[in-house]
Amino acid sequence: MFCFQCQEAAKGTGCEVKGVCGKNEEVAKLQDLLVYTLKGISEIISKGGLDVKDLAEVNHEVIKCLFMTITNANFDDEAFVKEINKMIELRNGLRGKAAGADLHDAATFEASSKEAMLEKAAGIGVLATANEDVRSLRELIIYGLKGLAAYTHHALNIGKENVDIYAFVYKALAATLNDSLSADELVALTLETGKFGVAAMALLDEANTSKYGNPEITEVNIGVRNNPAILISGHDLTDLEQLLEQTKGTGVDVYTHSEMLPAHYYPAFKKYDNFVGNYGNAWWKQLDEFASFHGPILFTTNCIVPPRSEEIRDRIFTSGASGYPGCTHIEADEHGRKNFAEIIEFAKTLPAPEEIESGKIVGGFAHEQVFALADKVVDAVKSGAIKKFFVMAGCDGRMKSREYYTEFAEKLPKDTVILTAGCAKYRYNKLNLGDIGGIPRVLDAGQCNDSYSLALIALKLKEVFGLDDVNQLPIAYNIAWYEQKAVIVLLALLYLGVKNIHLGPTLPAFLSPNVAKVLVETFGIAGIGTVDDDIALFMGK
Ligand code: FSO
Ligand code: SF4
Structure with a gap:
């Protein structure tokens, strides 16, 4: 494996044996192959001149897949095998529409078993681009797209999308396969990625504020109450909304962790009297904080730290793009609804959280x-x-x-x-x-x-x-x-x-x-x- 996409890359150069994040070689390779498949799809769409407006399923899947490969989002090898198979199938379905085009291997390779995928992945990773400047620019663009995909995914969960963003994702991913682009052209594409980053953040801002109101100055409790509780982490506000609706009146409290803290600033969530406060700190302190929290934890996105004990792992649930082997993943139905009953019932059997600090913090x-x-x-x-x-x-x-x-x-x-x-x-x-x-x-x-x-x-x-x-x-x-x-x-x-x-x-x-x-x-x-x-x-x- 070789991965250097995050700040904690081993020795400041890249993880080669196992990720500092805990990602193992298999997952790293499967992530590489998933991104490679997305590049192939993008090339077919670009060379075939396909209209992105007609590709809803592909658009949404490509965004979700990019998000799944963000650092600490998903450690589940089986989830990646499933996605690669799905994306190869979607890719093959599109390929006829680019008949006659000269297509890259990414648009045509086949691998259906995990073994075949791992073998294929060995030759298509980051280091397959020999020129270090081209590699650097390509990866800078791809990592930007991964971040952009995360924001686009959350906006989509609220029902907001912008097809221009999808069109750009395809154009940029396809460009990373094109050996004839100059460094200057790749630099220009990097800046254009920033332009669509602004569009993605604006879209998510619009989605969040149109549905949940504009954040306002809010004091957030950092202490605890004496009820069983669920901790929700990540960035997805629709997951939080559904969890709050489903825990209403059950006697189970809800606390935010890490990046979910700002949910308290939105007017729409203030009406839930079981939405108690924020527990703990940033993502990397989660294992200690999960130990003292006692209740179940719902991850709606990154950043997952591999649990150090089965006891903690058994309390972790994932949704959306996140995943961890052995943890229950809650799937949405075709309307985006998620059933959190299992988590709520489990919470009722566990002790209330232990207080680790008290007082309030202000934000909004x-x-x-x-x-x-x-x-x-x-x-x-x-x-x-x-x-x-x-x-x-x-x-x-x-x-x-x-x-x-x-x-x-x-x-x-x-x-x-x-x-x-x-x-x-x-x-x-x-x-x-x-x-x-x-x-x-x-x-x-x-x-x-x-x-x-x-x-x-x-x-x-x-x-x-x-x-x-x-x-x-x-x-x-x-x-x-x-x-x-x-x-x-x-x-x-x-x-x-x-x-x-x-x-x-x-x-x-x-x-x-x-x-x-x-x-x-x-x-x-x-x-x-x-x-x-x-x-x-x-x-x-
Ligand atoms: Fe932090 Fe993690 Fe929001 Fe990142 S929780 S590190 S930039 O995922 O997404 O800020
Ligand atoms: Fe290493 Fe994980 Fe960061 Fe990749 S994402 S550079 S494997 S720590």
Whole structure:
């Protein structure tokens, strides 16, 4: 196997024996083959000039499959074998429509057993592209597409889609098979991926807010009550809604974990009195937190950490693109409905959660809420009460080097405000950093996809201050990344013209020196240094 798609890639270069994430060689290879099959489908659609509007089933399956290969989403080898077979069948059904076209092996290979798939996968992985710059650009595009697919999938679960996004996914995936594209053409395609990343985040924002209302300032309880409970993790709000509906009046409470925390900010979920609060922290602390939670856990997306005991594994349930061998996967019916009765009945037999902390945290600063406070914010900037904003969005992770972000937040001058989104927030959202004239110094917009809100806020400030360029604003970008959703957020910000983004705790292993050089020279992308040096740099001292 070879995988270097996330920030925790072994030795900073790539996982070759087993993933640091826990992904084994078989799953890694099956994921590679699934993506390869999607490339073949994309080539058929591109070369055959097929109308994406007529391909609903393929569109939805391709998006789900990309999502399944995101870091920590799905560890279930059998789920991948099933998907590869399904996608080969769909691909073969389409192939007649591209008759006469010169097709790549990805569009024609056959492998129906797991053994045949693993054998095939050995020759088509990341390293099959020999030129390291081409490989780097192709993978940058593919990882961006994986992140984009995650957001598109959630929007689709709410019934919102944009066929232009599917058309772009096919165009971009097909391009990764094309050996005649120049590096410049691949760079242009990378930026176009960012453009569609913005479209995907806008689509999900529209889906979430049209169905559940605009996030509003909310205090979220981080303590517990004395009832049996279910913990829900991941990013899918439709799963949460269905779980809340089905647990209503059963005596079973519901708590969020990690990236599900921002669900509390939506007006629609406030009516459930069994929706108690948030339990724990970012994804990587889950095994300890699941042990003390006692109840069942529902994963609606990544990030799953392989359970260390059968006792914990038996309490894990998955849905959507997520999966883990030995855990029950809850499938949706043809209307998208999921039956969580098994989880609810199981919860009733288990003890209530153990308290690991108490108090409240505040969030809900997505675009509409911040726009409502715009006068206050603008006055604070004009009076000098707020000197600078720091966008510290993205992911958290288990590497020790991420302590940088807690220290950075603690040491920032008191006249600065942190704008956050994604699970990166857990490095500083419980620090009590105070407020500036009633504006909290940590403004949490929501999940990683709500980085879109942060972009809208920046564009709004640009307009209010009458600036020509978003880079003239007093906003610095110090972003933490872990997996491929952060890649699409980064590409989206680059597409919106944001420059000088600092990315850490390390730069992606999949950036070749030449590709990294292009990003540095064109966009001013940089890594991180020491906290003190970086704060001095950002504050212009
Ligand atoms: Fe975190 Fe995981 Fe949302 Fe990522 S939970 S790391 S960027 O999946 O998706 O922020
Ligand atoms: Fe390694 Fe990350 Fe790939 Fe997992 S997802 S195998 S940790 S590079």
